[in-house]
Amino acid sequence: MNRISVIGSLNMDLVIQTERVPLAGETISGRDFNLIPGGKGANQAIAAAKAGSPTSMFGCVGDDEFGEVLLNSLKDAGVNTVNVSKTSKVRTGVASIILESSGENRIIIISGANNLVDAAYVDSHWDEIKLSSLILLQHEIPLETCHYIIKKAHASSIPVMLNPAPFHEIPTDVLTKVDYLVVNEVELQGIVPAQVSSIEDVIRAGKEINQMGVKQVLITLGGDGAVLVSNEEVIHQPAFTVNAVDTTAAGDTFVGYFASAIINGFGLKQALVNSCGAAALAVTKVGAQSSIPCNDDTQSFVQKYTTEGVR
Numbered sequence: 344m345n346r347i348s349v350i351g352s353l354n355m356d357l358v359i360q361t362e363r364v365p366l367a368g369e370t371i372s373g374r375d376f377n378l379i380p381g382g383k384g385a386n387q388a389i390a391a392a393k394a395g396s397p398t399s400m401f402g403c404v405g406d407d408e409f410g411e412v413l414l415n416s417l418k419d420a421g422v423n424t425v426n427v428s429k430t431s432k433v434r435t436g437v438a439s440i441i442l443e444s445s446g447e448n449r450i451i452i453i454s455g456a457n458n459l460v461d462a463a464y465v466d467s468h469w470d471e472i473k474l475s476s477l478i479l480l481q482h483e484i485p486l487e488t489c490h491y492i493i494k495k496a497h498a499s500s501i502p503v504m505l506n507p508a509p510f511h512e513i514p515t516d517v518l519t520k521v522d523y524l525v526v527n528e529v530e531l532q533g534i535v536p537a538q539v540s541s542i543e544d545v546i547r548a549g550k551e552i553n554q555m556g557v558k559q560v561l562i563t564l565g566g567d568g569a570v571l572v573s574n575e576e577v578i579h580q581p582a583f584t585v586n587a588v589d590t591t592a593a594g595d596t597f598v599g600y601f602a603s604a605i606i607n608g609f610g611l612k613q614a615l616v617n618s619c620g621a622a623a624l625a626v627t628k629v630g631a632q633s634s635i636p637c638n639d640d641t642q643s644f645v646q647k648y649t650t651e652g653v654r
């Protein structure tokens with residue numbers, strides 16, 4: 344059976360909504376505060392499951408209230424959580440998010456239990472992981488674990504999709520073993536340090552990464568949509584224009600939907616349309632997992648937008 348395994352982070356997002364951020368030494372009143380399940384790994388797992396793919400989460404939470412809430416959020420979306428470990432040594436990961444009325448956000452992460460996802464954890468779950476049609480990774484578990492998984496998956500011919508967020512350098516012998524690389528403009532420039540100020544620049548940088556050995560490079564461009572660059576083709580999908588209130592997890596929604604489309608054999612163009620449509624819907628709501636749309640909503644939004652130009 345086609346199945347996605349996400350090996351990544353689970354964070355409780357502590358979200359403060361405010362008109363503006365305070366200056367150093369200043370105290371201001373904010374607008375609202377909410378605890379919203381998040382973490383790039385868990386967000387992407389939920390997006391893949393909501394897009395319709397059997398999805399398993401691998402990671403670690405603390406034996407605390409936040410950990411319980413995060414597991415329930417995954418289960419509610421249909422993600423298999425039996426392989427998520429619980430530790431009493433450290434707390435569940437958290438992300439402190441300040442969201443300004445302009446939609447701008449600032450995030451500080453305390454990794455907590457996510458740091459315990461190490462090579463020994465991967466080895467002890469490998470019998471399960473190796474049954475995957477696709478392994479989905481981000482940079483919110485220890486980097487050396489990410490690199491270890493990529494090499495191990497490559498040796499077992501299991502395709503890997505890497506979303507290197509937050510960005511840290513990727514060694515060449517690791518990058519060459521990635522099948523699908525999904526980056527935003529900042530991450531793209533971390534890999535190909537060139538001036539990127541047009542779609543043509545983006546395509547040029549994507550092709551350089553193709554030449555390094557990564558077959559499919561996806562670049563998300565916010566208001567300019569997304570571009571797929573491979574040796575065979577280049578596809579630019581313009582963005583769906585919406586009223587954006589919070590971009591948190593828009594990238595995660597894109598990645599999860601794209602992963603799902605790939606293992607279900609969708610054409611790349613259709614995969615891009617679905618992923619951009621889902622990401623557009625995600626920015627119309629506040630929060631990470633609270634904003635990820637289900638497949639039915641995504642399909643009807645894309646359909647309506649395409650036929651009627653609905654904004």
Ligand code: RIB
Pocket residue numbers: 352354355356380381382383386437438450452483591592593595631632
């Ligand atoms: O990509 C969004 C996520 O980044 C948030 O949910 C937060 O937990 C941080 O990990």
